Amino acid sequence: MRSSATPAFSCLRLLRRFRRSKRGSAALEFAIVAPVFFALLFAILETGxxxxxxxxxxxxxxESARMIQTGQAQTASYSEAQFASYVCSEIPALFNCSNIAIDVENYPSFSSIALANPIDGSGNFDASSFKYNTGGPCDIVVVRLFYPWQLFVTGLGWNPSNMTGDKRLLSATAAFRNEPYGGGACPAS
Structure with a gap:
């Protein structure tokens, strides 16, 4: 006849053996660290x-602003759609051309340039006030391109989005005085 102490004793012995064993500890430690490691790795890649x-x-x-600055867009009578087509021809595979917004405006002086934020109070991109006005020789022009970039890894307490839907509005601006492409010289400012 077996005593009831034997199964309890063998369970204790098994638990002690499990506690002393070092096999599998690296796998267990990696399983604990791996989610944070991969999340951080993907966040770094996405940021880059x-x-x-x-x-x-x-x-x-x-590159696109140079077309306006040198007068090529004006002398060829580029419409807004033709300029957008030129911009799209410069775009690598990283962007979707249909998502790029273009704003071209001219100003009487550099001090009169006032650029509005295209993100409204709700975090939505609003391109309704964008214009296409390339100006003439010696005019001051500002060319802005915008692209809503979709973010995927927004956890870990760092979220670079500035729009709704986990998007970041990428923007680039070029401000310049058009060259005197019609002949003559620009007046001193």
Missing amino acids: IMFLADQLLESITQ
Whole structure:
């Protein structure tokens, strides 16, 4: 006849053996650390890609603004759609051309430039006030490009979104005086 103390004794012995065993501890530690590690890794990758996209948008803006600054867009009578098509031809695969918003305005002086924030109080992008006015020779022009960038890893207490729907509005601006492409010289300012 077996005593009832034997199963209790073998369970205690099994628990002591489990506690002393070091096999599998690395896997257990990795299982605890892995979610935080991968979340941080993906957040770093997403931030890097977002900064890359922002720099590409800046380059596209500078290239597109040069078309206006040198008078090529004006002498070729580019419409807003034609200028948008030119901008789209400069865009790499990282962007969707249909999501880029373009604002081109001219001003009488650099001190009169007033740029409104295109994000309304609710966090929505509002491009309704955008214009396409390239100005003439020697006019001061501001070209702005905007792109709502979708974010995916917004946890860990750091969320770079500035719009609803976990989006970040990327923007790039070029302010310049048009060259005197019609001949002559620009007046001293």
